[in-house]
Structure formats: C-alpha cells, structure tokens
Amino acid sequence: MTMAPPGPRVLLVDDNQGFRTELRLLLEDCGIKVVAEGGNGQEAVELASSIDADVVLMDLRMPVMDGLEAARALRDRAPALPVIILSAYEDPALKSEAAAANTYAFLVKGCSGGLVLDTIEQAFQATR
C-alpha cells in the first residue's frame, strides 16, 4: 500500500475571524492542512519562522502590519516560502506592489473556492 503524498501545509492570515474559520474548514474539507492562523502581518512573520508551512495565504488590509509589508518581510526572511494574497481589493496598483514583494499570486475575495485550492496546490508544487 502506497501512502498518499503529503498535501500543502498552509499558514492562514486574516483579521476577520469568521472568514478565517470558514476558509480553514473549506481547506480542511479538501485535504489541505492549516498549520497555523494569524490575525495580522506581524503574526504572519513570526509564525512563518516558528512553524513549518509550505504556503502562506494572507489578506492585505490588516491591523498592526498589513499584508504587503508582511510579504516583503517574508521575502527577505524566507524567500522560498510562497505567499498568496487573498484580498477584497482588486486594485492594479496593489497587485503591482504585491508582485514587487515577490508574492506568488493575487486572488480577490469572492473568487471560487476551487481557484483558491488550485492556487495553493500550484504554489506548493512550485516549491518542491
């Protein structure tokens, strides 16, 4: 009997607790493990250095430290860790800034769950 290859381990960061919980349940329903959750960019940076995650799925607009600043910090500290932005803002300027921060993808909230799952899977595969 062959063991299924391990799925991506996700660090989920969003300041909206309800949204975060719902998204975690969806990911877990689809076999994706959420290894940690954070409520702002600073927590994301700290968690990324203390837990073993394959992908960061992170909001942009958050208190304390926003997603872009956190993405830039992660780019410097863990350049191999892909960061997927999941934001309510569909702003080209924000997309450019996110790209400049070396994020893997920019998703807009309201997109299908399938797109979120596929993007996480692609990011995970890209790191292997």
Add this chain to the structure above:
Amino acid sequence: MAGAETTTWRGRRPRAPSLWVLAAGLLAVAGLAFVGASRVGDDIDRLERAKSLSFQLEARVFEQAVLESRAAATGVPDDTGRQRADALRREIASALAELTSLLPRDRHAAATAEAAADWQAALDTKLSLLAAGDLVAANRVDRAQVDPSLERLADRLRGTAAAYDDAAGTAQRRSRVGLLAVAGAAMGLCVILLWRVERAQARQRAAEARAGEERSRLVNKILSVAERQRSGMAAELHDGPIQDLTRLGILLERGRLRLRRGQTEDGLRLLTDAQTALGDEVQALRRIMATLRPPVLEERGLVSALCDYVEMVREQAGISCTLSAKLPERLPEDQEIVLYRVAQEALTNVARHSRAASVRVELAETADTVMLEVHDDGVGFDPARELVGSLDHFGLAGMRERVELAGGTWTVWSREGSGTVLTATLPRARVAA
C-alpha cells in the same frame, strides 16, 4: 478640571474714537478761530478808522492853528475866517467825539481825550474873551494856552495814529494766524476723514479676505469630510459585507462539496447556515444604506427619521433614549438633513463615549428658529480641549461646520461628570408652498 464650557466665543473690538467726536472737536477749534479772526477783523476796521480820523484831525487842528494865528496877527478875524474857524471847530469836536467812541480804553485814548479837552477849554476861554471884546486877553490866552494845547493835541493825535497803526498791523497778523488756524483745522479734518475712510476700506478688505479664506477653509473641510466619509464607507464595506459575503461564498462552496460527496445532511445544514448568513447580510446592508441616507427622512420627514434613529439607539446601545419633537410642518430638505446629521452624530457620540444612562432629544421651533437639543447624563468632557486640541474628535467640529454652513449656530455645554447638552439652532425657513 474645566468647568462649564461652551463654544460660543464673542470677541469685542476696542472702539476707536468716534469720527463724529473728532469732527466736532475740529469744527469747534475752527469755529473759535473764525470768530477770533472776525473779531480781530472788526478791531482792524475800527483801528484803521481811528487812525484815519487821527490823521484828519491832525490836519484840521493844523488848519485851525493857522487860522488862529492869522486872526491873532490881524487882531480881528474877518467873517470868512471866523466862519471857517467855527466850522473847523465843530468838525474837530465831532471828529474827536467819534474818535473817542472808536478808541479802545487804553492810555493812547486817555491821553488824546485829555489833550482834546485842554485844547477845547483853552479855545472856549479865548472865544469868550473875544466875545467880550477883550482882544488883548484873548491874544494872551491864544499864545499861552490855545496854541500850546493845539500843538499837544496834534502831537498826541500823531502818536495815537502811529500807535494804532502798529495795533492794526498786529491785528492783521493775528487775523492771518486765525485764518491759518481755520485752514489747518479744515485740512486736519480732511486728513482724518481720509484716514478713517482708508482704514474702513482696509478693514473691509481684510474682512472680505478673511471671509474668503473661511469659505475656502470650509469648502476644503467639506471636501475632506466627504472624502473621509467615503473612505470610512469603503472600510466599512470591506470589513463588513465583503468579508461576510466572501465567507458566505465559502460556506456555499463547502455545502456544494458535501452534496457532491453525497453528504446530504451536512450539505443541507451548510446551505441553511448560508441562508441565515445571507439574511443577516441583507440586514447589515440595509443598516448601511439607512446610515447613508435614511429613506424615511425623505419620505416622512425629520421627526419620523429621528424617531427611528432614537429607537435604534435605544435597542442597540441599551440607553434610555427619548424624543420630544414639536414641529407642526416639515422643514426644507437641507435643514432636515443638517439637523438629522447633527442628531445622528451626537447620539453616536453618546453611545460610544458618554456612558450615559439616558439621553433626551428635543426638537422645537420658535417664530424665527428651529432648535435641536441633545441632553445626556453621561461622563461629560471638556469642550474647549476637544474642539481646540483635536478638531475632529467626536466629530464636534464637523457638526459645528455643518450647522454654521447652514446659517445656524452650534453650541455644546459639558462638564466632566455632569453630562452634555448640545444645541443646534437654524434660522427658520418654510418650504415654499
């Protein structure tokens, strides 16, 4: 801690001396100078006349002396000479009388009058001797009294004429000084008038400039407030409906996944959850819409809109909130919006910051105004500090600007521990029939 404070400041500008007081003072000076100059002018005329009379008298006296000498030489004067001498005497006496009336009561006048009296007395003596036929005595009196007194009178008259000539010159100089004073006063008045006019114009220009700056500041403030409101609304939409709807989408995704996997019961439960969440979201969006512009304000007016808002505060903030409104008819739309926004902002502050147990909203009108008051029994605050230190804190400055832009007045009274009373008063204006 600060005591009762209000935001109604009224400064009093120090009053400059009244223009009318200055003008009256200058006119008084000019009037006095004019009267003085007129009197000096009268003096000049009188002195000139006295001087002229003195010269004429001197000539008559000299002629009289000649006649008297001739009479003395011939012994008996002829008829023509006597008639001429009589005429001259009368003329001299009349002129002397006039001169005496003209002369001021000074030493020249006294000396002249004395000399004239001496001469008159000597002449009368001589004439009485002549009338008595005592020619020898008459000649003796003529030489011993008449001639010397006539010479003294002539000398005295010359001296008087010279003295009054000097006096007339002095008076003329005084008159010129008086006229110069009048002209100077008039010029001074003109300068002061021009200065006052210029200063008034400068003050008006400054006031207009200040008003322009104030308008510009208010417009910028309105734009800034509008921008901030839009930004706040964007944040509210981001944090509320967008997050919730996104979460709802994920919920539906999970439900769909369960159904596809044949987990019907779980799938239906998730769909039910999604339906409930959707209903909640519609309610949330309705609240946002009501905040932006409550339909009731447009449809049923300010009183109904305030009723609804007061009810909402009572339910959501758990504060005893009452409304007392006495408006027989609706206000113009712009005034209703201003008063509604002020009440909304004030009640939001009460709910967020005051820790009040009760709040009372009163809406009433007088013949000229419509007034909104919001009283609470909360912890109060220092209005001066809130308004001066941080203009946007609690939205007080925004409320004030909104009311002042509508032509009204806005005040807040508060004391720490004693609650707050906020009052907005607008000039009454009826909706056109």
